[in-house]
Amino acid sequence: NAGVTQTPKFRILKIGQSMTLQCTQDMNHNYMYWYRQDPGMGLKLIYYSVGAGITDKGEVPNGYNVSRSTTEDFPLRLELAAPSQTSVYFCASSNYEQYFGPGTRLTVT
């Protein structure tokens, strides 16, 4: 099992560009999550999904969108990148325990 995989590992965006962060899990978990991690702030929940076709906002959803067309995939979309979105992004899936991917380090300049 690969667990939770995320691509890309690193990305630099210019202000106003868009991109999609990919997340895939092979554990057949219904629940999936996107977090951002800023220094000293812990992890903040952006969006989550309780199953294919169902998504909901977390604590900090502004500037992001998600979709969940399959159980395995949960991509996060940034439409108009802003410097405030510079962060490390983690995807997780859950079956009583949350399993985290290795993260995507995003810089917006």
Next chain:
Amino acid sequence: AQSVTQLGSHVSVSEGALVLLRCNYSSSVPPYLFWYVQYPNQGLQLLLKYTSAATLVKGINGFEAEFKKSETSFHLTKPSAHMSDAAEYFCAVSDQNNAGNMLTFGGGTRLMVKP
């Protein structure tokens, strides 16, 4: 609403010394509590969790934590630090113990181990 406070964003100990990482929580319902570890450039990994069974919880790599309701605390300890314990540690709280538990994280504590 729930919240987690981790006292000390950085903790430094000598190899072989006691590790104590502090976590206090706020919750209006009986909490479920977690400690995660993050090694450099990696995702978070579950160390241990409290789910209302035993108040002293043992985890991986020799870590343990004790739930103290009267102090609203869930401090993480290890009797003897090893160089490989250097990492960032996150305490988290949930009001659920099910497949889709929503976690609220503390700000993290970076543990440094000196030789």
